[in-house]
Amino acid sequence: MSQGTGREYEQLRISGLHAFYGESHILHGIDLVVNRGELVTLLGRNGAGRSTTLKAIMNMVGRRTGSIMINGEETMSCAPHHIARLGVGYCPEHRGIFSSLNVQENLTLPPVVRSGGMSLEEIYTMFPNLYERRFSQGTKLSGGEQQMLAMARILRTGANMLLLDEITEGLAPVIVEKLGDVLIALKEKGLTIVLVEQNFHFAAPLADRHYVVEHGQIMEEIRADELSAKQSVLNGYLGV
Amino acid sequence: MSMIFGVPVAVLSGQLLIGVINGAFYALLSLGLAVIFGLLKIINFAHGAMYMLGAMVTVIMFDAMGVNYWVALFLAPVLVGVFGMLIEYFLLRRIAGQDHIYSLLLTFGAALMIQGILTNIYGVSGLRYSIPDLFKGGVNLGFMFLPYYRAWVIAVALVVCFGTWFMIEKTKLGAYLRAGTEDAQLMQGFGINVPLLISLTYGFGVMLAAFAGVLAAPIYSVTPVMGSHILIVVFAVVVIGGMGSIGGAIITGVLMGVIEGLTKTFYPPASSAVIFLVMVVVLMFRPAGLFGKEA
Numbered sequence: 001m002s003q004g005t006g007r008e009y010e011q012l013r014i015s016g017l018h019a020f021y022g023e024s025h026i027l028h029g030i031d032l033v034v035n036r037g038e039l040v041t042l043l044g045r046n047g048a049g050r051s052t053t054l055k056a057i058m059n060m061v062g063r064r065t066g067s068i069m070i071n072g073e074e075t076m077s078c079a080p081h082h083i084a085r086l087g088v089g090y091c092p093e094h095r096g097i098f099s100s101l102n103v104q105e106n107l108t109l110p111p112v113v114r115s116g117g118m119s120l121e122e123i124y125t126m127f128p129n130l131y132e133r134r135f136s137q138g139t140k141l142s143g144g145e146q147q148m149l150a151m152a153r154i155l156r157t158g159a160n161m162l163l164l165d166e167i168t169e170g171l172a173p174v175i176v177e178k179l180g181d182v183l184i185a186l187k188e189k190g191l192t193i194v195l196v197e198q199n200f201h202f203a204a205p206l207a208d209r210h211y212v213v214e215h216g217q218i219m220e221e222i223r224a225d226e227l228s229a230k231q232s233v234l235n236g237y238l239g240v
Numbered sequence: 241m242s243m244i245f246g247v248p249v250a251v252l253s254g255q256l257l258i259g260v261i262n263g264a265f266y267a268l269l270s271l272g273l274a275v276i277f278g279l280l281k282i283i284n285f286a287h288g289a290m291y292m293l294g295a296m297v298t299v300i301m302f303d304a305m306g307v308n309y310w311v312a313l314f315l316a317p318v319l320v321g322v323f324g325m326l327i328e329y330f331l332l333r334r335i336a337g338q339d340h341i342y343s344l345l346l347t348f349g350a351a352l353m354i355q356g357i358l359t360n361i362y363g364v365s366g367l368r369y370s371i372p373d374l375f376k377g378g379v380n381l382g383f384m385f386l387p388y389y390r391a392w393v394i395a396v397a398l399v400v401c402f403g404t405w406f407m408i409e410k411t412k413l414g415a416y417l418r419a420g421t422e423d424a425q426l427m428q429g430f431g432i433n434v435p436l437l438i439s440l441t442y443g444f445g446v447m448l449a450a451f452a453g454v455l456a457a458p459i460y461s462v463t464p465v466m467g468s469h470i471l472i473v474v475f476a477v478v479v480i481g482g483m484g485s486i487g488g489a490i491i492t493g494v495l496m497g498v499i500e501g502l503t504k505t506f507y508p509p510a511s512s513a514v515i516f517l518v519m520v521v522v523l524m525f526r527p528a529g530l531f532g533k534e535a
């Protein structure tokens with residue numbers, strides 16, 4: 001685990017991040033830190049600002065103020081395509097599978113940004129369904145297969161920090177379980193993962209730490225070993 | 241003399257040839273419009289002006305420096321393409337993401353300015369440009385006379401259209417274009433330099449128009465207003481084929497040229513209206529166009 005090794009490396013540090021869509025002020029000063037190899041979740045209700053936080057990291061929102069450091073480098077003035085090249089892989093909530101591309105074209109579309117990414121064979125071994133359907137139109141896949149494709153796509157690029165937005169949403173339990181196995185495998189490979197997740201029971205056993213987001217702010221930081229102690233606080237925020 | 245529906249075969253095939261030639265130009269121009277619309281979501285009203293610039297630059301370079309047809313066929317599209325990229329970089333980029341109407345008005349205004357400046361200098365009576373020596377003359381096919389230059393135009397237009405289709409549908413660069421058409425922001429999030437891709441795409445679409453202009457220089461009257469005449473027809477072709485469909489733009493272009501040629505043979509008064517008639521019918525039954533995806 002990343003804690004207590006004495007050689008923690010800050011892969012992502014966000015301080016005082018505000019974000020706006022047109023006139024609406026969505027993020028009100030987000031502060032968070034993610035170390036290399038950690039799996040951190042952003043928990044919270046719909047509309048709390050979790051997806052916007054990921055988009056803001058990618059410079060995909062209208063206007064931002066504050067600071068976002070990736071590998072110690074300030075990225076507030078970086079264009080989105082430069083951010084990807086710092087080793088960030090983004091999987092959007094809507095999955096973003098391209099209908100005019102087949103599965104294999106979708107898979108090989110994102111350029112390799114760092115060495116050490118998975119090869120096509122490794123990816124097809126991890127997701128055998130994608131191999132069988134590699135010449136199908138991307139959007140003809142089932143929801144679960146599309147989610148696998150959206151994940152697989154950023155694993156090929158060698159990105160070492162993954163921003164995953166609601167990857168289990170609307171999927172059957174057996175697929176969710178498979179995605180959990182994939183996340184464990186990626187964690188073992190040493191990848192850093194920021195997970196926006198509605199399904200707390202999916203996220204709880206995987207994550208090292210949780211941030212609770214509400215009204216565009218971080219309300220609470222909970223380590224995995226504090227979960228049972230802070231369960232009631234968490235329930236209050238999530239409304240479960 | 242043999243007749244078909246009361247029309248001599250030579251007349252019919254002559255009109256068909258003109259139809260296919262016009263169709264080749266429609267295809268080249270609507271292809272560029274479709275490529276630009278796909279990625280930039282811009283209805284490029286400057287497309288006719290770019291076609292005209294291709295022809296004008298060819299004639300001007302010949303008159304001033306004796307630049308021959310073959311050099312112009314390469315050089316004129318490159319020069320006009322760079323000019324288009326400058327327009328994209330300095331003007332269109334600033335209104336990206338706004339309503340379509342802004343880019344439409346901007347490109348329309350740019351077209352009028354380019355056309356106006358050249359009309360002021362060269363007038364509208366038409367500049368002369370002769371067919372390159374290699375293509376002087378023609379061959380008698382028995383039922384009709386086929387000028388070599390026209391055969392060349394058809395052949396090269398088909399090759400360029402097919403090459404463009406292949407590049408977009410079958411290559412990695414084309415996959416970037418297709419994906420960018422669907423979700424440019426996500427593409428950029430993957431690390432692809434989308435602003436550069438947009439500049440290059442606009443430049444490429446404009447190059448296709450200028451290339452058509454060079455091909456047209458020896459057979460059509462070269463004037464600063466030649467682009468505005470053809471552009472309206474080309475827009476009808478794009479609407480019939482379906483906005484943003486690459487294959488559709490090519491097939492519809494050639495098809496409309498032929499339909500126009502046939503109408504000229506059998507009922508000449510309707511020849512300039514027939515394409516718009518087809519457009520009305522297509523819009524009534526398939527609003528997304530013959531090859532367009534239903535929205």
